[in-house]
Amino acid sequence: MPSVYTVASREFSDIIHSKRFIILVAVFSIVFMVGMASIYLTVLSMAQGLGIAMPTGFLGRAASIIASSMSYFAPIVGIALGCDAISGEREKGTLKTILAQPIYRDTFITGKFIAAILAVSIAVSIASLVNVGGSIVILGVTPTSEDIARLALFIVFSILYAISYYGIAILLSTIARRTTQSVIVSVTLWAIFTFAIPIIASLVAYMYRPITGIEIIQRPGGNVTIRRPSPEEMQRIIEQTRARATITEAINSITPNYHFTKIIQYILGFMQGGLNQSLSIYQGLVSAWPNILVLVLVACITLIASYMVFIRQEAR
Amino acid sequence: MTSIPEYVIETYGLTKVYRSGGGAVVAVDKLDFTVEKSSIFGLLGPNGAGKTTLLMMLTGLTLPTNGSGRVLGYDIVRESREIRRRVGFLPEGFGFYEHLTAEQNLEYIAALNDIPKPERRKRIEDILSLVGLYEVKNRRVSSFSRGMKQRLGIAQALIKDPELLLLDEPTAGLDPEGSRAFKDLVLKLNSEGRTIVLSTHLLFEVGPLCSSIAIMNRGRIVVQGRVKDLISKLMSEVGYKIYVEVRGDLGKLASALTGMEGVRGVRIGVDSLYVDSTRDIRVDIVKIASDMKVEISSIRVEEPSLEDLFIRYYRGEASNA
Secondary structure, three states: OOHHHHHHHHHHHHHHHOOOHHHHHHHHHHHHHHHHHHHHHHHHHHHHHOOOOOOOOOOHHHHHHHHHHHHHHHHHHHHHHHOOHHHHHHHHHHHHHHHOOOOOOHHHHHHHHHHHHHHHHHHHHHHHHHHHHHHHHOOOOOOOOHHHHHHHHHHHHHHHHHHHHHHHHHHHHHHHHHHHHHHHHHHHHHHHHHHHHHHHHHHHHHOOOOOOOEEEOOOOOOOOEEEOOHHHHHHHHHHHHHHHHHHHHHHHHHOOOHHHHHHHHHHHEEOOOOEEEOHHHHHHHHHHHHHHHHHHHHHHHHHHHHHHHHHHOOOO | OOOOOEEEEEEEOOOOOOOOOOEEEEEEEEEEEEEEOEEEEEEEOOOOOOOOOHHHHHHOOOOOEEEEEEOOOOEEOHHHHHHHHEEEEEEEOOOOOOOEEEEHHHHHHHHHHOOHHHHHHHHHHHHHHHOOOHHHHOOEEEOOOOHHHHHHHHHHHHOOOOOOEEEEEEOOOOOHHHHHHHHHHHHHHHOOOOOOEEEEOHHHHHHOOOOOOEEEOOOOEEEEHHHHHHHHHHHHHOOOEEEEEEEHHHHHHHEEEEEEEEEEEEEEEEEEEEEEEOOOHHHHHHHHHOOOOOOOEEEEOOOOOOHHHHHHHHHHHHOOO
16 A cells, blocks of 8 residues: 555655745745844834843743744745645646555555655754844844753754644635635635734723723813823723723634734743743643644644545546 | 446436526536446546536535545545546646646646655656657646647646546547547557546547446436447337348349348449348348348448437437337
8 A cells, every 4th residue: 555655755745846945935034134123123222222121031032033933934835735635636637646555544644744844844943943043143142051942942843833734725725626616715824813812802892891991181282181080980890901901812712823823822831021040940831721722623623624525526 | 247336436316406596507417327346437428418517526526516436446525636636637728827837737637636745757758758848848838739648637637647537638639639639548548558538528539438428417427338239229219220232133032121120221322222120130031032042242240339329318319218
């Protein structure tokens, strides 16, 4: 029986030698280096101007930029590799040629999965290493051994995140008749998850939990001041803010992006709005496990679904 | 003693219905047909007749809605992988990895067929020589012409050294030279004892190669059999066109033949007569001419061509005759 290895090795070789793969990794690396340098210099000059101390340590300075650049790169890699995995073979006629051989369909698609997982791992690892290396050069700060351990976990979860998008893309590629359809739908879905859902979440939270009790006073001469709320009002505002955050998170949690962000916040030890290195790696993993589970489930469910769709598809 | 034909393909009530959007299309309708071993079998019919669906079912790439079939003795549903291991299939609209060379593509197909590594190289080189692509084996497929890709398609079907070859629209897009090379290749492969099924709507391209044919239309086989038998059958149905070259009194002979039993018409040419008869009356014509002292220099029955056969059965005239 032809092994999964036969399919996986050819597929892997195709991916890593493809222009698309090389360009993607190269462009990302260049964009990251330029972006990192410009952001760091801007923040540095602002901090010096305002007399604010810069965060200390490698992750303190680089974590948010590395994480945010990976939050764009990983889905793009996943979509780029998955969007034509099946539909491309169908369009080129190679699917017919391959399926005319004594090969089970599950062998074929499993080989593709394995090749993609390896290729995604390589792409994410290269991008992360370029990220980290670039950060060391630009920031002039060397990571500690704990930073390196956290960065290794960051790479692992970035691969998982990219695979969850690969799963979505290959599912769409299996269903779609044409690659253009699966590309359009994959990219649209990514844009919705990345940009639209967070905005919608904020709007819904604002509608259902408006924050009341903050009084803005306009003084003669155009000056605006906010009336200091009473302790009771302050308590209410805090509760309303918490309720809004709960609604926002509940809506955002339908996207893989949200779970990746949460994992990375726990693993790299920074939280929104400031650095929080108080969590150990173990504590970070314990806190992040529900989010890790969601990403694993997204990857598994989409891969199993595309497998089932592919097995049942008619060759015509 | 009559030998019992050995069949490499047998189907019984094979049916395929495609359902989509609430509608149903019967692509193959209760098909019973057989293909004899070592024959060149033509599966003929217009586009949309159900030929491709039939081949897809025979190789297990599409499951039948109803009925059953066996290819080389293997069940088309339960043992489809065994079929694909032994049958070389050139599907319509096949493709290759264009960035790979011809040799690399065949290497991959050979690996998928579990051909041991030490054997692969020699087999690939032999097959590339057979299809005339050995010289360009290291060229990327993207630089190949349509005809070269078609030959590479046949090469991939041959890599497993199959007993049976199923070629779907094998001459589509070939130039006359490519078409002739293809025919020579088919005859050569058949002479090695392989059974070859040619599915096409281009009757004139492959029809003359076939020892047996089946004409399909709207998912059904309209007629099937050995070409020779089908032509005889057609002649008995549509009549015999007898061409007689005569020296002497044409009119007198024509008058004598007009009244004969079975003669539907006699047409007089310059030095010849065309007799349209329901039966073969050549012996009677020679006898009458001899009695009338009219000399016949030649007499022959004009056999219907494959085209006549196709047109008649495809149009469904046979059933109305």
